[in-house]
Amino acid sequence: MKNVIKKCLFPAAGYGTRFLPATKAMPKEMLPVLTKPLIQYGVEEAISAGLDTMAIVTGRGKRAIEDHFDISYELEHQIKGSAKEHYLTEIRAVIDRCTFSYTRQIEMKGLGHAILTGETLIGEEPFAVILADDLCYSEGPSVLAQMKKVYEKYNCCVVAIEEIPKEHTNRYGVIAGHLVDSSDDTYRVETMVEKPEPQDAPSNLAIIGRYILTPDIFDVIRETKPGKGGEIQITDALLQMAKQGKVIAYKFKGKRFDCGSVEGFVEATNHFYTLN
Ligand code: G1P
Numbered sequence: 559m560k561n562v563i564k565k566c567l568f569p570a571a572g573y574g575t576r577f578l579p580a581t582k583a584m585p586k587e588m589l590p591v592l593t594k595p596l597i598q599y600g601v602e603e604a605i606s607a608g609l610d611t612m613a614i615v616t617g618r619g620k621r622a623i624e625d626h627f628d629i630s631y632e633l634e635h636q637i638k639g640s641a642k643e644h645y646l647t648e649i650r651a652v653i654d655r656c657t658f659s660y661t662r663q664i665e666m667k668g669l670g671h672a673i674l675t676g677e678t679l680i681g682e683e684p685f686a687v688i689l690a691d692d693l694c695y696s697e698g699p700s701v702l703a704q705m706k707k708v709y710e711k712y713n714c715c716v717v718a719i720e721e722i723p724k725e726h727t728n729r730y731g732v733i734a735g736h737l738v739d740s741s742d743d744t745y746r747v748e749t750m751v752e753k754p755e756p757q758d759a760p761s762n763l764a765i766i767g768r769y770i771l772t773p774d775i776f777d778v779i780r781e782t783k784p785g786k787g788g789e790i791q792i793t794d795a796l797l798q799m800a801k802q803g804k805v806i807a808y809k810f811k812g813k814r815f816d817c818g819s820v821e822g823f824v825e826a827t828n829h830f831y832t833l834n
Contacts, residue, residue, distance in 0.1 A: 600690040617666070
């Protein structure tokens with residue numbers, strides 16, 4: 559098995575119903591925080607961690623994502639040499655630095671199923687997963703770059719976690735484990751539950767949309783029965799790995815914005831606007 563992480567999977571087939579009507583004809587991943595679509599922030603984070611192969615699991619109505627990570631000859635021609643050319647600098651740099659491949663998820667059967675759909679683009683190597691609607695910001699190394707270091711130390715699956723108010727546990731996968739190294743905030747995961755009610759939650763440590771997975775996860779997902787909401791949950795598959803001591807949870811340094819909710823989206827917009 560190759561050990562270097564080069565590929566990043568982006569599950570991007572979801573409907574984005576919480577942003578209707580904006581997402582009726584536009585992928586939720588293309589919603590901009592200031593002038594940049596959410597998925598571009600994700601791709602830039604992957605690049606910052608040294609990854610160069612983006613694997614995107616799309617669905618119907620998501621063609622704008624493919625067009626975004628491509629050259630628009632008409633546009634290039636129009637603004638070439640003009641004062642507006644710099645507006646394309648960032649996206650050109652992204653396109654130059656990595657490759658993009660796509661596969662379609664035909665039916666929405668949960669995050670675990672979306673990740674399994676991406677197997678054809680990943681193959682037999684460890685890979686990262688970014689959920690673009692969790693937008694992460696950090697003053698130092700990016701969250702994925704931090705996680706890659708953790709992976710290099712432990713050589714097993716890594717999930718990013720943060721402390722949340724106990725009343726919000728039913729929005730996340732929640733873990734419990736024991737601290738293995740307080741200097742790098744890592745826990746060996748013992749149990750994990752998808753969206754438990756507060757009274758059933760094993761802790762207030764929630765998984766956010768950043769994962770590093772080893773390719774043996776695919777066989778485990780294949781064996782995973784539908785769980786919460788009748789969907790195939792990555793949390794349930796990872797629980798099987800955790801039982802063999804193969805999952806580390808890492809309390810990342812930085813800030814996460816839940817851009818899957820209107821409040822989180824507004825918060826992210828304000829945050830990035832103030833930075834500018
Ligand atoms: C998914 C996962 C959940 C995780 C969350 C992070 O849920 O199923 O375990 O905590 O992403 O954003 P979703 O937000 O897609 O419902």
